[in-house]
Amino acid sequence: MAHFFDGIEGLRFDPASTGTAFRHYNPDEIVLGKRMEDHLRFAVAYWHSFAWPGGDPFGGQTFDRPWFGDTMELAKLKADVAFEMFDLLGVPYFCWHDADIRPEGATFAESRRNFEEIIDYFEGKMEACKTKLLWGTANLFSHRRFMSGAATNPDPDIFAWSAATVKLCMDATHKLGGENYVLWGGREGYETLLNTDLKRERQQAGRFLQMAVEYKHKIGFKGAILVEPKPQEPSKHQYDFDVATVYGFLKEFGLEGEVQMNIEQGHAILAGHSFEHELALASSLGLFGSIDMNRNDYQSGWDTDQFPNNVPEVALAYYEVLKAGGFTTGGTNFDAKLRRQSLDPVDLIAGHAGAMDVCARGFKAAAAMMEDGTLEAMRAERYAGWEKDASQAMLQSDFASIAARVEDSGIDPQPTSGRQEILENIVNRFV
Ligand code: XLS
Ligand code: NI
Ligand code: NI
Secondary structure, X not given: OOOOXXXXXXXXXXXXXXXXXXXXXXXXXXXXXXXXHHHHOEEEEHHHHHHOOOOEOOEOOOOOOOXXXXXXXXXXXXXXXXXXXXXXXXXXXXXXXXXXXXXXXXXXXXXXXXXXXXXXXXXXXXXXXXOEEEEEEOOOOOOHHHOOOOOOOOOHHHHHHHHHHHHHHHHHHHHXXXXXXXXXXXXXXXXXXXXXXXXXXXXXXXXHHHHHHHHHHHHOOOOEEEEOOXXXXXXXXXXXXXXXXXXXXXXXXXXXXXXXXXXXXXXXXXXXOXXXXXXXXXXXXXXXXXXXXXXXXXXXXXXOOEOOOOHHHHHHHHHHHHHOOOOOOOOEEEOOOOOOOOOOHHHHHHHHHHHHHHHHHHHHXXXXXXXXXXXXXXXXXXXXXXXXXXXXXXXXXXXXXXXXXXHHHOOOOOOOOOXXXXXXXXXXXXX
């Protein structure tokens, strides 16, 4: 026992509770024929919960955690606390970067040994608990060696270091039975074109991703490879701006059948999209994989990684997830951190508990909208003209014959209402 959460009891579903409990998330409740836990597939992000010290651009550490430090002993204490929290929350999944879980060594080999020792430690812990690995990933952005990128770095030795790191993290994800492997191109972008060969950098990134896919097949990893788009921050220009940009990139490098997306709510907002737009686009392109369910502050223009707290927004997101057929290997990862004044163990529990409840409420609203069917019926009605044989035949014809038909038939198209307000009112009946 690490004693960090002493005095805090495991969370239970208790709608009448006035303390910390789930009021909406009941893992065993059947929604649309499946347990809620199996629909939502919640995951805790190791980095924000256990590795982040509470800094902001004006000040450093605010959190005083007993496991902060660079020794293996402390890394194991951190793991003990993490697994205690997974247990208290009853979450089915967690996610990590290599750098979150092990101390950095003086050499690559030492970092690797540290990492592998912790992976073995995780393996032992995972045998005794229900929490599984949703995804692993490599941190190729924090250390100063990555300041000019990882795969896109002008220095080939950094490319090599990054490839060796991703290999290691894929091996570990595979070993722990992870269901996905994520690549977020943290510093795969640039600050100024004056020092950047954009064409070369994109080629390097494309080859790197091909190698990751080749390696997945080589080791027989059956999970999904997911790319996580983000428009800016840390680089001014990121090569993986949004879902549409990543789709073009995957097509260019012949990877569209191999790679899917991990879509983050806050990143969608930074790209000038809604979360549901990014989800719907990924689904329509056959690229939907998993989600990072953490919001931004709408005023700050920064990836503030806050726990979700807006039920209507979450409902529209899960509506798209359900329309996409729900999660297969993916899940709902809380890539979210506490506010830096939220110092106490109970804050960490409450942040996750509240987020799980918000997601459960939103999800149940989305499921009810699906079951009700009015929204889909009205959408279908809007496109009903396209169901006619003549409309489909037109798509197989050409401009000249269409033009002739327009005059011959004397068609006189009349605008029809898009019904947005009515549709929004329908959504409001459920949220
Ligand atoms: C940063 C990203 C990161 C990825 C994993 O903004 O969201 O946390 O999810 O590297
Ligand atoms: Ni993010
Ligand atoms: Ni993320």
